[in-house]
Amino acid sequence: MHFLIYGLGAIGTVYGAMLKAAGHKVTGLARPSMLETISKKGLQVCGIWGEYAQIPDVLISSLDEAQDRDWDMIIVTVKSYATAEAARDIARLRPPECLLWLAQNGYGNFEAAAPYIPEDKILLGRIIFGAETQSPGVSKVTVIADDVVIGSPKNRIPLPVAEKWAALFRESGIPTRASEDVMKYIWGKIIYNSALNSLGAILEVNYGKLAGMDGSHELMIHVVREIFAVLEAIGQKTHWADADAYLADFYSKLIPSTKYHHASMLQDIQHSRHTEIDSLNGAVVALGRMYGVPTPVNETITLLVKAKEQLVTGVA
């Protein structure tokens, strides 16, 4: 298959290198400043899935540079705040049957891409392995809590099609399965990230510390309860019956297995990068407003992260 990896950061580098190593054709889109390094040293992966160094078949910094555009799948691995811009760019050159897989965290990526890409060509994914950029083009796979789960939010793409792609990713070394309930998985991750990533970025501590300190422990309970109230209002089910069931798993299973992890949002702040707060706690607040559900704690946390982001980037 021919893949276009749209954004060669932590996640995109992993997919580009491992798909190339598995024998697929890979076109990589990166910032101009990264092209020389990647063309010489390849996309490099280290960590729990082993070592890879693979030079993409095609390396570009703009889609218009691509001569060979017979992509079978475009994997979008930019941050959620860049999804609409990426979808608009891709829509110009996407082959009619080429699928778009939004390999991203948060809520709103499907909604951001849908004005530009037909809904029956968009897959979403819940990614719950960790990848950290060590240097440009070098990504370390640090943890994995479960398979990647891919699917079509409104089942506009038949499950067997998603399963075909999941099998291809598994054969490339990335544990993946398909689901007809991908939004349950996406929301499960949003709850997890909205509780941990934002407070981890504000307090600059790992997940275990957040659970162990009374104040942050209590705040995360409020975050989760507000999210479940919003989910009830929009009619979105999750894999937990209610907030109490989620919180029981959260504090007994989900945090202990990642207690030393520092959220990627903290890494964004520390590297003076914009965060994805608007697709996490910020998205909860926006949905709460739309459906008349109060989300005061999520709103306060969102504003605190935005303030911290402005402090480090100098941009509102």
Ligand SMILES: NC(=O)C1=CN([C@@H]2O[C@H](COP(=O)(O)OP(=O)(O)OC[C@H]3O[C@@H](n4cnc5c(N)ncnc54)[C@H](OP(=O)(O)O)[C@@H]3O)[C@@H](O)[C@H]2O)C=CC1
């Ligand atoms: N890293 C992780 O462990 C996990 C990440 N995720 C999610 O996966 C998604 C990707 O995350 P991650 O890989 O960490 O993010 P990164 O910021 O590391 O990667 C995004 C890359 O895309 C580049 N990019 C953005 N726009 C363009 C463009 N127009 N042209 C060329 N390059 C572009 C960025 O460059 P620049 O930095 O210059 O903008 C960056 O190199 C996010 O939604 C994240 O939340 C989910 C689970 C785990």
Ligand SMILES: CC(C)(CO)C(=O)C(=O)O
């Ligand atoms: C790496 C992982 C899965 C851990 O929370 C994550 O989602 C993040 O930090 O963004």
